[in-house]
Amino acid sequence: MDFRLTETQQSIRALAAEFVDAEIVPHIQEWDRRESVDLDIVARLGELGFLGLTIDERYGGTEVDMLSYVLVTEELGRGDSSVRGIVSVSLGLVTKTIATHGTEEQKQQWLPRLTSGHSLGCFALTEPDSGSDAGSLRTRARRDGDDWVLSGEKMFITNGTWADVALVFARTSDDGSRGITAFLVSTDTEGFEAKILHGKLGLRGQSTAALSFQDVRVPDSARIGEVGKGFGIAMAALAKGRISVAAGSVGVAQAALNAAVQYSTERTQFRGPIAGKQLVQQLLADSAVAIESARLLTWRAACMVDAGASSKELAVPSSMAKLAASEAAVRVSNDCLQVFGGYGFIDEYPVGKYLRDARVLTLYEGTSQVQKLIIGRALTGVDAM
Secondary structure, eight states: OOOOOOHHHHHHHHHHHHHHHHHTGGGHHHHHHHTOOOTHHHHHHHHTTTTSBTSOGGGTOBOOOHHHHHHHHHHHHHHOHHHHHHHIIIIIIIIHHHHHHOOHHHHHHHHHHHHHTSSOEEEEOOBTTBSSOGGGOOOEEEEETTEEEEEEEEEEEETTTTOSEEEEEEESSSSGGGGEEEEEEETTSTTEEEEEOOSOSSOTTSOEEEEEEEEEEEEGGGEESSTTOHHHHHHHHHHHHHHHHHHHHHHHHHHHHHHHHHHHHHOEETTEEGGGSHHHHHHHHHHHHHHHHHHHHHHHHHHHHHTTOOHHHHHHHHHHHHHHHHHHHHHHHHHHHHHHGGGGGSTTSTHHHHHHHHHHHTTTTSOHHHHHHHHHHHHHSOOOO
8 A cells, every 4th residue: 555645634634733732732731630621622623624524525524535534633642642532432433423324314413513513422332231242232222102212321431421412322122233223312311411430540631421311212313324233333433433543542652752752862861861772772663663563554444444445344454453553552652651760650741641541542442352353253254252
């Protein structure tokens, strides 16, 4: 594949980098400490078109390719994974799903609001008792005349307390993963409740919530796709979503390396900068190689989307990218923290935050172990899940 960026891609990348350096990086310590980004950032993301990347201009979108979207999410990850998560979930999982599977009425209702940043979306799949095994979810949707009534609980939902619309996956029959249906639920609907989760290891600046549905009534017009087809919709969204997480992971790793390189040239020990020590250079060099390898896997997966690959064809490349990039982010940020010595242990420097954020990236949208099982299944033809 030819990974030379077009002029449009270079411009989008430069715009994202400028935005990150000016409006995100100066605030990451404050946002991390108070466990919330400044929500004014959402409007700015909308103004710049970052919440409408790849979406049809008729709905307020920014018609660019998947690689351009990946370039933006990588830069946002370099700035603050919490901001990147806002975009990855609201745009990558919710807005794109509505654009692909929604009715024209649903598109008209939600897409302009989501692409502009006037509304945010959350992706309500994970539950207290079903994370990796999403097909066993218990939230129920029972038919009542022309309506559906939803009851159940969701857990670890990004944007949960900020969202205006939740893309909810609920069980409409007991037929395993074939008994799941998707619904668009306005969060101001009676019976819907969101409670923020505090005390997280990483991604402290983003809203992670527990959701409760107590006889939440929605019309059948809120259903996305056919009855019983929700699990496939969720998996298709996650296949592309993992590419966004991979790009954000590359961004985190790059931020950690940038910080370590700067610190190593400024910090003096043993009569010279520590950048002149061989073992420090080894940590930096290994990190650079790991980042570039993860970046290439991520860009390759994005280019496959642009080439029209199906969700099935994307499953392994996106899993490889997500696995390699998230694990590289942990390894790189850990090695870069080592360069800081004791100063890496306090939040005066950002490298500790990068390590904490990176660790979370190996868990959500499919753990590293799940990614390995997806890859292993493709290699052997045997499903070990």
